[in-house]
Every structure is written in structure tokens, then in C-alpha cells.
Amino acid sequence: MTCPIDGIAIEMDRFLSLLSFSPDGWGDEIASGLLVTVSLALATLPFGLAAGFFIALAKQSSEPSLRLAANIYTTIFRGLPELLTLFLVFYGAQLGVQQLASFLGIETAIEINAFVAGMVALGAVFSSYASEVFLSAFRAIPHGQYEGGWAVGLSSFQTMRLIIFPQLVRLALPGLSNLWLILLKDTALVSVIGLSDIIRQVGIAARVTREAFLFFGIACLLYLALAMLSSVVFGYIERWARRTEDVK
Amino acid sequence: MSTASRLDVIKPPEPSRAWTKQRIVGYFLVSLWGLAALGLIIFLVRAWNPELFSRYAPSYFSGLIITIQLVGLSLLLGALLSLPIAYARDATSKWAAWPSYMYVYFFRGTPLLAQTFLIYYGVGSFKSPLEALGLWWFFRDAWYCALLAFTLNTAAYQAEILRGAVKSVPSGQWEGADSLGLPRLLTFRKIVLPQALIVALRPYGNEIILMIKGSAIVAIITVYDLMGETRRAYSRTFDFQTYLWAAIIYLAIVETLRNLIEWIERRITRHLKR
Known part of the structure; x- marks a missing residue:
């Protein structure tokens, strides 16, 4: 008769061998999925931030048509489910490119890269939320800051770069760190269009080994670890952005 | 002159x-x-x-009903579950505060898709004990699993909304009611909650919209909600308009809700306008 402690030890051994990096363990597959998730989120971030910034600029401009164009953009991408946006981009782009190719007389089956489709869809969603964050940060900066810049003879671009932008970053950071966490979680959706991210890799492992709870639990823990790591990094960035305020 | x-x-x-x-x-x-x-x-x-329309319009409608049922029910159950969580989060006892903090951290820190998979596929690992308990019928059904996952998820978010809103009411309100000799529950219900709801309305509205958008993922675990019906229609016809119709329906729902929430907010803050 085995005692329960032995039973637990045997189970632990089995789990560890399932998660090992050896050929019959799934550690390496899951690690590659983690890499895909993180690189997708990191690749989306700069485009999303830049687009969000310019949309916020358009939203607070005095020109009504510019505001209207920006508001249509955010209404669409904040109103559609992220999954549907992803499908629209993935299948829509495929359809569009295919039609363009047949119009030009090229007969090939064209496949859109799932990574790029994920980047475009997630970037569109991220930028529309980011524009709201930037907009409220813009509104928190008093108009005198601009006037001061112009009064000392800076051009509007210089005023933006040297006076407004540093304050804007400080005001927008908490909101942006929230959006980054949402982006990280939204990357899970690209598993549906065939990108081998964390969810897809653990899904395969779960089907092969029939240990679904273990593997999906590990996926959840990995996302939690990424979230914790992100908050540490954002803590550093926030301190860096506020470094001038601490000077007494 | x-x-x-x-x-x-x-x-x-x-x-x-x-x-x-x-x-x-x-x-x-x-x-x-x-x-x-x-x-x-x-x-x-x-x-x-017209043939496509007459064939798929009823299934889109039934999908929409499933979406609304799923979101409505999970929001309601999540609201109930969020009450004890929000209460325990600020409890002085560590044994109450820590678990609820961990709960909220877990469900806000992981993707809803991963949570849904964990419940739908993961709980299958415990098939025989669940069968012994007579709970297997619940976890076998994708709809129930989605409902459970969404309820647990939204409860975490709603607990944070509720906690933030109650905290935003100045403590003088509690003290004032206390000095009048009102019991704490009555104070909460009649004085603090109405003021907290004004603060909470917008986040609650956002949570409803996020749940409607998030509910699209149940299509992946074979629940035929609006998204599921759309995917089924597309896989049969390869007609891109199936996705466009779904997009129009989702946009219409979200925009209607957003305007409704703004209208309610204007209405309940009338007394604060100058």
C-alpha cells in the first residue's frame, strides 16, 4: 500500500516531466508560445501608441472635420468585439488582397500573416483606447503652458516636444499601463486565427496529454506573471517620468 | 438718436x-x-x-438572444457575487482580505479566454469526482461553463467598481448618519449607496459593454451566440458579408447602450448641475 505522500510525490514528478524542456515535455513549446505572446504585444505597442497620440491630437483640434474623423475611428474600434475586429482584418484583408491580385491577373492563393493581422487588429483597438487616455491628459494641461512656450519664442512643434509632451507622458502613464495589461490579455485571441501563442500551445499540450486543467492553469499563471512583471517595469518608468518632480 | x-x-x-x-x-x-x-x-x-438572408436572419436573431441572455445573467450573478468580495476586500481580518484580493487579481490579470478554457476544458480533468458529486451535467455544457466563467470574471471587476465607488463617498456621510443613530445597513442603503451609484454608473456601463464585446469568445467553445452563428454562417457560405452584418449589429448595440448610459448619467446628476 502506498502512503498518500508518495502518491503526491509521484504526481509531482509526472507534472514536472510534462513541463520539462525535454522532447517529451511541453516546456519548450509553452516557452515559444510565451515568446510569441510577448513579441506580439511588444510589436503592437509602438504603433498603437503613435496612432493613439495622433488621434488624440485630432480629437482636441479646433477643426470640426478632424474631430469627426477621429471620433468615427474610436467609435468603430471601441464598439466592435476584439475577436470580430480580428476576423474582419484577417479574412477581410485576405479577400481584399485576393481580389486585387485577380484584378491584376495574378492567380495565387494568398494567405495573410496571422501575426500581422493580429498586430493590425490589436493596434487599432489599442490606439482607439489610447487616444482617450491621451485626450484626457491633454485636457489636464493648462493652456498657459502652450502660451508660455510661444512667449519664449518656441515654435508649436518645439512647444509640443519640450513642454507639453513630458507632462503628457506623466499624466497618461497610469492609463497607458492599464491599456498595456489589456493588450497583453487580448493577445490570447490570436490563437483563434492560428498563431502559436501561449493559449494555442497549451491547448495542443492539453489535448495530447489529457491534462487540460494543468496546462490551462499554467497559461493563466504565465499571464499573471507577465502582468506582475509589467507592473514592476511600469513602476520604474513612472519613477523615471517623475524624476524631475522629486527634486527639492 | x-x-x-x-x-x-x-x-x-x-x-x-x-x-x-x-x-x-x-x-x-x-x-x-x-x-x-x-x-x-x-x-x-x-x-x-434574399435566400441567404431568409436562411440566416433567424439564426442571427437566436444568436443575439443567446448573447443577451448570457451577458445579462452573468452580469446579474456577478453583481451578487461582487458584494461579499468587495466587502471582504476592505475587511480588517487578513483571512478575509487576502483571498478576495487574490481572487480579484487572478480574474483581472488573466485573459477571459484562458479562464473560459480553464473551466470548459480544464474541469474535464476531474470528470469522475464531478460525476460522483452529480455536477457533471453542469460542466459538460459549454453554455453553463461560459456562464460560470463570465460570472466569476465580471464579479472581480464589479467588486473593484463597487469598492471604488463606496470609498469615494466622504466618511463624513457615515459619521453624520451615525450621529443621527441610523443603523449601519440603513446608512449604507439610503445614504452611501445612492451617492456611490452616481460614481459607479459609468464604470458599470463600461463593464456591460466590455462583457458584450467579451462574450464573442464563447463562439470558440461552440456556444452559438451572435458570434458563433456568424462563424457558422461564414464557414458554410464563405461570404464576407456575414461578418459585416455581425459588426453592424454589435456596433448598434454598443452605441445604443453608450448613449443610454450617458442619458441616465445626465438624469441622475441633475441636482448637481448649476
Whole structure:
């Protein structure tokens, strides 16, 4: 008769061998999925931030048509489910490119890269939320800051770069760190269009080994670890952005 | 005399608005959107297929009903579950505060998709004990699993909304009610909650919208909600308009809700306007 402690030890051994990096363990597959998730989120971030910034600029401009164009953009991408946006981009782009190719007389089956489709869809969603964050940060900066810049003879671009932008970053950071966490979680959706991210890799492992709870639990823990790591990094960035305020 | 002559003065006409760089870009972008809308309408008109419509319109409708049921029920159950969680989060006892903190951290820190998979596929690992408990019928059904996952998820978010809103009510309100000898529960219900709800309305509205958008993922675990029906229609017809119709329906729902919430907010803050 085995005692329960032995039973637990045997189970632990089995789990560890399932998660090992050896050929019959799934550690390496899951690690590659983690890499895909993180690189997708990191690749989306700069485009999303830049687009969000310019949309916020358009939203607070005095020109009504510019505001209207920006508001249509955010209404669409904040109103559609992220999954549907992803499908629209993935299948829509495929359809569009295919039609363009047949119009030009090229007969090939064209496949859109799932990574790029994920980047475009997630970037569109991220930028529309980011524009709201930037907009409220813009509104928190008093108009005198601009006037001061112009009064000392800076051009509007210089005023933006040297006076407004540093304050804007400080005001927008908490909101942006929230959006980054949402982006990280939204990357899970690209598993549906065939990108081998964390969810897809653990899904395969779960089907092969029939240990679904273990593997999906590990996926959840990995996302939690990424979230914790992100908050540490954002803590550093926030301190860096506020470094001038601490000077007494 | 002088008043009359002053009235006779004719104002110069407004200077015509200059074609600034901003205005050109703005007009260009708006016309781009206009072209996109026109293209969409032309595409939908040309792709219009009465047979397709009569075949799939009822299934879209039933999918919409499933979506609304799922979201409505999970929001309601989540609201109930969020009450003890929000209460325990600020409890002085560590044994109450820590678990609820961990709960909220877990469900807000992981993707809803992973949580849904964990419940739908993961709980299958415990099939025999669940069968022994007589709970297997619940976890076998994708709809129930989605409902459970969404309820647990939204409870975490709603607990944070509730906690933030209750904390935003100044403590003087509690003390004032205390000095009048009102019991704590009555104070909460009649004094604190109405003020907290004004703060909570917008986040709650956002949570409803997020749940409607998030509910699209149940299509992946074979629940035929609006998204699921859309995917089924697309896999049978390979007609891109199936996705466009779904997009139009989702946009219409979200925009209606957003405007409704704004209207409610204007209405319940009337007394704060000057």
C-alpha cells in the first residue's frame, strides 16, 4: 500500500516531466508560445501608441472635420468585439488582397500573416483606447503652458516636444499601463486565427496529454506573471517620468 | 438718436474660414470615411442575397438572444457575487482580505479566454469526482461553463467598481448618519449607496459593454451566440458579408447602450448641475 505522500510525490514528478524542456515535455513549446505572446504585444505597442497620440491630437483640434474623423475611428474600434475586429482584418484583408491580385491577373492563393493581422487588429483597438487616455491628459494641461512656450519664442512643434509632451507622458502613464495589461490579455485571441501563442500551445499540450486543467492553469499563471512583471517595469518608468518632480 | 444710429451699423461679414492644413487633412479623412461607408453599402447591396438572408436572419436573431441572455445573467450573478468580495476586500481580518484580493487579481490579470478554457476544458480533468458529486451535467455544457466563467470574471471587476465607488463617498456621510443613530445597513442603503451609484454608473456601463464585446469568445467553445452563428454562417457560405452584418449589429448595440448610459448619467446628476 502506498502512503498518500508518495502518491503526491509521484504526481509531482509526472507534472514536472510534462513541463520539462525535454522532447517529451511541453516546456519548450509553452516557452515559444510565451515568446510569441510577448513579441506580439511588444510589436503592437509602438504603433498603437503613435496612432493613439495622433488621434488624440485630432480629437482636441479646433477643426470640426478632424474631430469627426477621429471620433468615427474610436467609435468603430471601441464598439466592435476584439475577436470580430480580428476576423474582419484577417479574412477581410485576405479577400481584399485576393481580389486585387485577380484584378491584376495574378492567380495565387494568398494567405495573410496571422501575426500581422493580429498586430493590425490589436493596434487599432489599442490606439482607439489610447487616444482617450491621451485626450484626457491633454485636457489636464493648462493652456498657459502652450502660451508660455510661444512667449519664449518656441515654435508649436518645439512647444509640443519640450513642454507639453513630458507632462503628457506623466499624466497618461497610469492609463497607458492599464491599456498595456489589456493588450497583453487580448493577445490570447490570436490563437483563434492560428498563431502559436501561449493559449494555442497549451491547448495542443492539453489535448495530447489529457491534462487540460494543468496546462490551462499554467497559461493563466504565465499571464499573471507577465502582468506582475509589467507592473514592476511600469513602476520604474513612472519613477523615471517623475524624476524631475522629486527634486527639492 | 444715438441708439438708432448704433443699431444701423452693419456688422462686417464673418471672415471666411481659411483652408488650413488641419482643415484639408480633416476633410480628406472624413471623405475617406464617407467612401468607406459608401463602399460598405454598395458591397452589401450587391452581395444582397434574399435566400441567404431568409436562411440566416433567424439564426442571427437566436444568436443575439443567446448573447443577451448570457451577458445579462452573468452580469446579474456577478453583481451578487461582487458584494461579499468587495466587502471582504476592505475587511480588517487578513483571512478575509487576502483571498478576495487574490481572487480579484487572478480574474483581472488573466485573459477571459484562458479562464473560459480553464473551466470548459480544464474541469474535464476531474470528470469522475464531478460525476460522483452529480455536477457533471453542469460542466459538460459549454453554455453553463461560459456562464460560470463570465460570472466569476465580471464579479472581480464589479467588486473593484463597487469598492471604488463606496470609498469615494466622504466618511463624513457615515459619521453624520451615525450621529443621527441610523443603523449601519440603513446608512449604507439610503445614504452611501445612492451617492456611490452616481460614481459607479459609468464604470458599470463600461463593464456591460466590455462583457458584450467579451462574450464573442464563447463562439470558440461552440456556444452559438451572435458570434458563433456568424462563424457558422461564414464557414458554410464563405461570404464576407456575414461578418459585416455581425459588426453592424454589435456596433448598434454598443452605441445604443453608450448613449443610454450617458442619458441616465445626465438624469441622475441633475441636482448637481448649476
